[in-house]
Amino acid sequence: MIKLVGLVPLFPLIGFLINGFFGKKMSKSLSGLIACGAILASFVVSLLIFLEARHLPEHSQIVNLFSWINAGSLSIPFEFVVDPLSTWFLLIITGIGFLIHVYSTSYMHDDAGFSRFFTYLNLFVFFMLLLVLGNNFLIMFVGWEGVGLCSYLLIGFWFKNTDYNNAARKAFIMNRVGDLGFLLGIILIFVTFGSISFNEVFAKAGTVSESTITAIALLLFIGAMGKSAQIPLYTWLPDAMAGPTPVSALIHAATMVTAGVYMIVRSNVFYSISDVASEVVAIVGVATALFAATIGLFQNDIKKILAYSTVSQLGLMFLGLGVGAYSSSVFHVTTHAFFKALLFLGAGSVIHAMSGEQDIRKMGGLKGALPKTFLTMLLGTLAISGVPGLSGFFSKDEILAHVYEHSPVLWFFGMLASMLTVFYMFRLMFLTFWGGFRGTKEQHHHLHESPAAMTIPLIVLAILSVVGGLIGLPEFWHMPNFISNHLDPLILRKSPSTLKHETEWMLMGIAVAAAFTMIYFAYIVYRQKQTLPLKEGDKLPGLQKVIYNKYYVDEFYNAVITKPLDAISSVFYKFIDKGIIDGIVEGVGNSVKGIGSVVKLVQQGNISFYLITMMLSIVFILLFTFLI
Amino acid sequence: MINGISINYYILLSAILFIIGAIGVMARRNSIIIFMCIELMLNAVNLLLVSFSTLHNDPKGQVFVFFVMAVAAAEVAVGLAILSMIYRNVKSIDTDLLSNLKN
Numbered sequence: 001m002i003k004l005v006g007l008v009p010l011f012p013l014i015g016f017l018i019n020g021f022f023g024k025k026m027s028k029s030l031s032g033l034i035a036c037g038a039i040l041a042s043f044v045v046s047l048l049i050f051l052e053a054r055h056l057p058e059h060s061q062i063v064n065l066f067s068w069i070n071a072g073s074l075s076i077p078f079e080f081v082v083d084p085l086s087t088w089f090l091l092i093i094t095g096i097g098f099l100i101h102v103y104s105t106s107y108m109h110d111d112a113g114f115s116r117f118f119t120y121l122n123l124f125v126f127f128m129l130l131l132v133l134g135n136n137f138l139i140m141f142v143g144w145e146g147v148g149l150c151s152y153l154l155i156g157f158w159f160k161n162t163d164y165n166n167a168a169r170k171a172f173i174m175n176r177v178g179d180l181g182f183l184l185g186i187i188l189i190f191v192t193f194g195s196i197s198f199n200e201v202f203a204k205a206g207t208v209s210e211s212t213i214t215a216i217a218l219l220l221f222i223g224a225m226g227k228s229a230q231i232p233l234y235t236w237l238p239d240a241m242a243g244p245t246p247v248s249a250l251i252h253a254a255t256m257v258t259a260g261v262y263m264i265v266r267s268n269v270f271y272s273i274s275d276v277a278s279e280v281v282a283i284v285g286v287a288t289a290l291f292a293a294t295i296g297l298f299q300n301d302i303k304k305i306l307a308y309s310t311v312s313q314l315g316l317m318f319l320g321l322g323v324g325a326y327s328s329s330v331f332h333v334t335t336h337a338f339f340k341a342l343l344f345l346g347a348g349s350v351i352h353a354m355s356g357e358q359d360i361r362k363m364g365g366l367k368g369a370l371p372k373t374f375l376t377m378l379l380g381t382l383a384i385s386g387v388p389g390l391s392g393f394f395s396k397d398e399i400l401a402h403v404y405e406h407s408p409v410l411w412f413f414g415m416l417a418s419m420l421t422v423f424y425m426f427r428l429m430f431l432t433f434w435g436g437f438r439g440t441k442e443q444h445h446h447l448h449e450s451p452a453a454m455t456i457p458l459i460v461l462a463i464l465s466v467v468g469g470l471i472g473l474p475e476f477w478h479m480p481n482f483i484s485n486h487l488d489p490l491i492l493r494k495s496p497s498t499l500k501h502e503t504e505w506m507l508m509g510i511a512v513a514a515a516f517t518m519i520y521f522a523y524i525v526y527r528q529k530q531t532l533p534l535k536e537g538d539k540l541p542g543l544q545k546v547i548y549n550k551y552y553v554d555e556f557y558n559a560v561i562t563k564p565l566d567a568i569s570s571v572f573y574k575f576i577d578k579g580i581i582d583g584i585v586e587g588v589g590n591s592v593k594g595i596g597s598v599v600k601l602v603q604q605g606n607i608s609f610y611l612i613t614m615m616l617s618i619v620f621i622l623l624f625t626f627l628i
Numbered sequence: 629m630i631n632g633i634s635i636n637y638y639i640l641l642s643a644i645l646f647i648i649g650a651i652g653v654m655a656r657r658n659s660i661i662i663f664m665c666i667e668l669m670l671n672a673v674n675l676l677l678v679s680f681s682t683l684h685n686d687p688k689g690q691v692f693v694f695f696v697m698a699v700a701a702a703e704v705a706v707g708l709a710i711l712s713m714i715y716r717n718v719k720s721i722d723t724d725l726l727s728n729l730k731n
Contacts, residue, residue, distance in 0.1 A: 607723035611662070612654045 001052045005063050005080050007045050008090060009129040011038040015122040023115025032105035035118035039101050039125055043094035050087040059083055059489035062135050062199065069138075079135035081198060084486045088330065089132040089262055092337050096254045097125050099457035103345050104246040106453035107352060117157065117244065124150035128255050132262055137186045137196040140263065144182065144227065147256045148175045154251060155243040164242040171236040178226015178233055182263075185219030192216070202269040210274060217270040217277030220263060221284075228260030228314050231288045235554055237311055241303040245348030248303060253310045253344050254337040261317050261333050265326045268491055272324065282322020282406070286413045289315030291551075293420035297427070298548040300533050301358050302347045305428050309384070310340055312417055316399060319414055325402035327487040331472040332399055334483070335391035338468045339383040342461035346377035349450040349458065350432060354443055360431045361533055362443075367433040369447035372455045374433050376462035381429050383465040385422040386515045391468030393511075398472060401507055405499050411507075419514045426522035434527060474504065630682050638679040645672035659711050659721040663704075670700050 015038030023031050060083040068078040108117050124147060131143025156168030186196060192212055193201045229237035240252045264271060271278045289312045296308035313336050320329035351358055353370055367374040383390040396418055404411040437444050471482040525531050645668055652665030674693045681689025711721060718725050
């Protein structure tokens with residue numbers, strides 16, 4: 001089965017081709033069936049590979065598909081790697097991907113671009129699978145760029161809206177900034193090691209000076225910053241919510257944005273060697289977690305809240321990566337994929353019921369009308385809040401325990417970020433599902449629970465969000481930590497936890513107490529006092545206004561980067577482009593024209609003249625040849 | 629010596645023919661005359677080829693002449709067709725009238 005790993009990305013590719021070429025001629029149900037079927041087939045193959053690979057003695061299998069690039073000394077085979085990390089991600093991508101595909105068949109049902117949507121979605125899954133399966137940095141980069149492209153296409157899916165197109169462009173350009181770092185990192189790897197295959201590079205990593213490794217690690221991290229929306233390249237992710245909600249769930253919460261985490265776990269060898277790079281990752285991670293969480297507090301768009309929450313959770317994952325808790329971060333990627341996909345799909349269900357309304361100030365009291373959505377979203381919220389027993393509790397706790405071991409200061413900020421998360425998530429829940437309805441009468445009349453194709457994925461994800469934590473029970477409970485054991489062979493330096501059991505219990509206690517306090521706090525503010533967020537245009541108090549406007553980061557980037565760039569380009573346009581380049585191009589044309597206008601006088605159209613000229617020329621040539 | 633006549637006379641004759649042809653091409657305006665002058669030039673060359681072929685007792689020159697004649701025949705066919713088309717269009721075969729491409 002492992003030899004057939006090529007099938008995993010092949011199915012979505014076939015789905016993409018069929019839907020891409022014939023989608024418009026097919027019925028919507030057939031088009032949806034092909035797209036879902038492709039992902040389901042991928043999922044089944046992934047599952048079989050996962051189960052088989054677990055029992056093999058050697059943890060990493062390389063499957064060579066074909067020789068890709070052969071030029072001089074450069075030889076890059078097209079190889080897939082089957083190891084605990086890649087198979088784990090395969091399951092997440094195809095599993096969650098399948099649920100979201102099913103959900104989309106219903107969510108996008110009335111959209112004119114139905115088959116186009118599934119074309120992009122299948123293409124996305126294909127590239128994402130390529131990203132995690134590739135056995136060298138170049139295949140990873142191809143996947144990396146491919147998912148970026150699909151992200152762009154899907155954010156701008158409703159391309160008639162200029163704002164959406166701008167959001168798509170913003171995402172694409174911000175990602176390019178990160179990709180440049182990633183590309184430079186790959187080039188540096190090739191120059192240093194003479195190869196870009198994972199196994200060769202990581203085997204030789206110990207032989208190179210630490211400063212080179214640090215440079216590589218930091219360049220790769222710049223790539224991760226772009227893709228995984230870390231400070232300073234995070235602003236594209238909240239804007240990416242312009243895309244259809246299933247896209248936000250699949251691409252901008254569950255899978256693509258975790259590509260940065262995957263990449264760093266994959267190259268954990270570098271980060272284990274370079275303490276500087278790890279420290280940078282940790283600090284950027286915690287800063288992002290806290291920063292985004294504070295912005296999330298005052299947002300009113302249901303999807304934007306979830307987007308900032310995603311940025312914040314990604315920050316938490318990077319914090320975990322920075323302190324060397326690689327398997328904990330992968331664990332959090334997994335649980336986050338469950339509950340964040342659930343929350344986004346739930347939000348989609350709410351938006352669907354509210355006929356497109358996304359502002360939580362105009363919702364309220366929806367729990368009666370949308371019981372399934374309400375219950376599943378509540379479970380997702382409890383999971384993200386870290387309520388004991390649910391998946392988010394275990395993964396977040398594991399990361400924070402490792403962070404505490406590394407540095408209590410970082411732990412404090414991480415803790416603060418997760419407390420804020422609890423608050424704004426319950427703010428969202430209370431404002432959306434409790435209280436009185438604040439929308440229009442028409443919307444109230446239309447309120448309805450979503451069809452089964454939408455609620456079943458919600459229920460499955462809710463179950464996963466609840467029980468997902470079982471794969472990573474804390475080690476000090478003397479329970480088998482499945483995910484940590486699973487990824488163990490890939491992690492280079494894994495120091496056993498030196499924390500005392502009492503300390504771990506204490507940390508867990510603090511986390512639980514903090515979560516419940518924040519829930520209670522949110523309850524007081526939004527249930528008892530019935531506080532409502534201020535309306536658009538109302539005057540906000542000082543600091544709140546700054547946060548509501550997202551710390552003016554967009555405006556800052558606009559003023560510091562975009563405006564000067566515009567100014568420079570207009571200078572270049574006027575002087576270099578108009579003056580020099582156009583001057584040269586038009587000068588060549590004009591001089592040819594000028595010479596032509598003189599020479600054309602010779603061509604007077606008289607045949608005798610031509611004949612005489614020809615004769616005399618021949619005589620001249622002959623004389624010339626014989627005499628000289 | 630060919631049949632008692634020096635090769636110089638043959639060269640002289642073909643040179644005279646060639647020059648007559650060349651001057652005709654340059655000086656006349658009647659297309660058919662120009663055409664005939666071209667043939668004259670070709671045949672002047674043919675004469676030279678045949679003469680030297682006989683002089684050196686080498687048949688290659690005569691073979692070459694056959695080729696020239698064959699190509700000349702083809703050229704005449706095409707050339708006369710062009711001339712008749714010119715006549716149909718301009719009602720004349722004066723080359724000075726053929727200046728439509730100018731400007």
